[in-house]
Amino acid sequence: MTVGAVTEAPTPVAAPPRRGHGFGGYALGKTLGALGSLAFMLVVNFFLFRVLPGDPGRTLGRGRFTTPEQLEDFNRTYGLEQPLPQQFLTFLQNTFTGDLGISLRYRVPVADLIVDRMWPTLLLVGTATLLATVFGVWLGILGAWRRGSAFDRIGTGSSLTLYSMPEWWLGLMLIAVFAVGAGPIPGLFPTGGLVSPGVDPTSPAGVVDVAWHLTLPVLTLALAYLADYALIMRSSLLDEIGEDYLVTARAKGLRDVQVRNRHAVRNALLPTTTLIALNIGFVVTGAITIETVFSIPGLGLLATEALEVPDYWVLQGTFLVASAAVIAANLVANLVYGLLDPRVRA
Numbered sequence: 001m002t003v004g005a006v007t008e009a010p011t012p013v014a015a016p017p018r019r020g021h022g023f024g025g026y027a028l029g030k031t032l033g034a035l036g037s038l039a040f041m042l043v044v045n046f047f048l049f050r051v052l053p054g055d056p057g058r059t060l061g062r063g064r065f066t067t068p069e070q071l072e073d074f075n076r077t078y079g080l081e082q083p084l085p086q087q088f089l090t091f092l093q094n095t096f097t098g099d100l101g102i103s104l105r106y107r108v109p110v111a112d113l114i115v116d117r118m119w120p121t122l123l124l125v126g127t128a129t130l131l132a133t134v135f136g137v138w139l140g141i142l143g144a145w146r147r148g149s150a151f152d153r154i155g156t157g158s159s160l161t162l163y164s165m166p167e168w169w170l171g172l173m174l175i176a177v178f179a180v181g182a183g184p185i186p187g188l189f190p191t192g193g194l195v196s197p198g199v200d201p202t203s204p205a206g207v208v209d210v211a212w213h214l215t216l217p218v219l220t221l222a223l224a225y226l227a228d229y230a231l232i233m234r235s236s237l238l239d240e241i242g243e244d245y246l247v248t249a250r251a252k253g254l255r256d257v258q259v260r261n262r263h264a265v266r267n268a269l270l271p272t273t274t275l276i277a278l279n280i281g282f283v284v285t286g287a288i289t290i291e292t293v294f295s296i297p298g299l300g301l302l303a304t305e306a307l308e309v310p311d312y313w314v315l316q317g318t319f320l321v322a323s324a325a326v327i328a329a330n331l332v333a334n335l336v337y338g339l340l341d342p343r344v345r346a
Helices: 023-052 054-059 068-077 084-096 110-145 150-164 167-181 206-243 244-251 254-286 287-295 299-307 310-339
Strands: none
Touching: 023 084, 023 310, 068 287, 110 150, 110 206, 110 287, 110 299, 110 310, 150 206, 167 206, 167 287, 206 254, 206 287, 244 254, 254 310, 287 299, 299 310
């Protein structure tokens, strides 16, 4: 009897490990995603403010348009008599050429108005963000490294308390105590504004005067933003403390400060780096409540004033600048994170 040969099943070949994408492909994908977000934002930017109640011609006219012909002439001047699709195409063409229209309220080009109002916002929110980043990261590092200490409990509790306060309420309290004066504390700072009347802000005395006016609003925003950086940095560093590479570093004879700064902090900074990059985008948008409380003539206050009319072109311009800044900052954050941590490119 012939015995048939037994055929063994072929051994399955393991698939090669998946390799991460190169940074070029990763960057291209993120850039295309940002461009898609920008295109969607342009559509929303146009149609969002067209659904606001009220006729801009009648609202701005304040009764000055006594005949329908005057109102029609106004709408024709600003292109409001065109169908919405035609207005949208005109909006896209003007946006890509840098023409954001003429403000209904101020009768000046919106682009010039935004440039003038952008610098107070950058000065206010940029300074506050820088201070909050430096002190927040410092609090987070020391709090995590001394977990459970009095410093950690006081720093974390204070940050959470300040973070839970509404920004406008905290600003009003600082005005009441340090600008108006409360009890034995005299009024030391201005109650609002960016510069004193008659003072040239470009002169040395004007620079000091601007800094004096910005002290309370910058302090308000810095205290409100502090907890973001402190808590995220503390949480990230706590995740790194128990890792084996820190034990190895200590076994090599490195001092505790060297282990913290050279190894633990560098890895724990990754989430904080993303937060910093994202918050840079919000620097352009400003803080509407703080600019309103302290009468800072920035983009936030400009947007609030434009809503009263409504001033379509100013609203579109401020929304465009704010959204584009956030999208650009998000793209930068993704690219930086991809450089710092190649695992995200997989």
